[in-house]
Amino acid sequence: MPFWYFSTEFEASHLGQALVEVECEKCGCEYYFELARQGVGHVSSPYGIGTSKAEAVAEEKAESNLNDRISSEAELVPCPSCHWINEDLVRGYRLTKLRGWSTAAFSIAIIGIAGSLVATWCIMNGPPPDRSAAPMVAICGPVISIAVAVGIFLLRNGIRSAIRPNKNFPAPPKVPAGTPPALKFDDDTESFVPIAADDIRDSETGGWQTIQIGRVEWPQKCCCCLKSEEDDNTELELANPTTPELGILACKECRRRQARQSNIIGLAMTAFGSIVVYSIFSLLLPREIAFWVLFVTGVWIVALICFYVSNRLTALAPTRCVDASRGVHQVKIKNPDLILTVASGAVAS
Ligand SMILES: [Zn+2]
Ligand SMILES: [Zn+2]
Incomplete structure (x- = not known):
């Protein structure tokens, strides 16, 4: 049946x-x-x-x-x-x-x-x-x-x-990446302020920054050229469609440029990889039907890998997951003028 x-x-x-x-x-x-x-x-x-x-x-x-x-x-x-x-x-x-x-x-x-x-x-x-x-x-x-x-x-x-963060007490513990800062209520400003600096704000190096989903507010600007939708001909979309929860934005122009670069690098790498695959198979196999089947399969695999790598290399805001359960990610901000701020949730109220 x-x-x-x-x-x-x-x-x-x-x-x-x-x-x-x-x-x-x-x-x-x-x-x-x-x-x-x-x-x-x-x-x-x-x-x-x-x-x-x-x-x-x-x-x-x-x-x-x-x-x-x-x-x-x-x-x-x-x-x-x-x-x-x-x-x-x-x-x-x-x-x-x-x-x-x-x-x-x-x-x-x-x-x-x-x-x-x-x-x-x-x-x-x-x-x-x-x-x-x-x-x-x-x-x-x-x-x-x-x-x-x-x-x-x-x-x-x-x-x-086995998670025992106090084992070296009274020495300061080593806390996991993305741990929020301790806050105190500031009577003058009537708001909660971090007692120690939150690591998302003092890194201006353009290197990897650790962020936790829900605790960071992305500026409504392109992460690459910093244009906002108020600028002429600027339309913002997600920079990393695979991780929409991070909410990193990029303008259409920067996204198009990235796609172009990624395609050129991917094609060049695939062309080179295909020559390598051809040479290796030529040494191992006579040029019969099996040779061509293996060659075409090999080129497909090489192309998939090359385009994946070129897309990662040219990414506007490369990200990597540190702790999925706590929503902790690392993101590489390429424009050092892009300043991240803490979310408007509890801290600003
Ligand atoms: Zn204490
Ligand atoms: Zn842009």
Whole structure:
């Protein structure tokens, strides 16, 4: 019987921030920090049934995932006067690590148990001599699946509890990339201000800058030529369509120039690579049909790699992910005059 299955996938993502108040367990110092998280919701609607509802459900799931994360997770922000990191912050930070492992453990347990039961049923309905194996499968299958799942949980907890940022206390701890600065309330300006400088603002080197999604506000300008939409003939679009959540903008003109450069470099590299592939295959194979099939396949692979590399080389704002769970990325700002500012969320209010 032919079996045809398709489903429509819906994915929603919500961004949120909260201002967290901390009272240091060691010295009683009070400070704040901004917790930024991204909640995601994923819904799959089989055969495209109920797609209108699925979209709303994905949105709801993203919102509840965001609320869960904001209320349970934390960042390792040390006390500005004694460098201690409160135990509840450490616990909250540990939750951001290996978040997918509990789903994996549950899936292994459920699939393993279900699979063992189906296998047992098949054996019971199979040839009589095999039936003696049924109790073995019915018991061992679930036991092994549960043991693997428990093992994954224990390993995850072990890795999480190895995160001990206070181990060198009272020396200042080494905090993860993208950790927000400690804030204090400034009575004069009636706003929250960073006690120590946030590393996103004092690097004017044009090198890699660490940013956390939700805590940085991108200027509404092209990241390359700094033109804004108020300038003539300037239309801004995403500079990195593959990471839209970063919101880095570039003007159409700069994007077009980058595409041109990328194509020229990609073509030149592919031409050179094709000559190399041709020479190597010529040495190894007689020029028959197999030679040409391998040569064309080789050129395709070389072209894919060359265009990927040339696109990375010419990228207007190259980015790399540092910690996906906390939304921490590094971005290389090529124009040193582009100044990033902290998000308008809690800090500016
Ligand atoms: Zn303290
Ligand atoms: Zn531009």
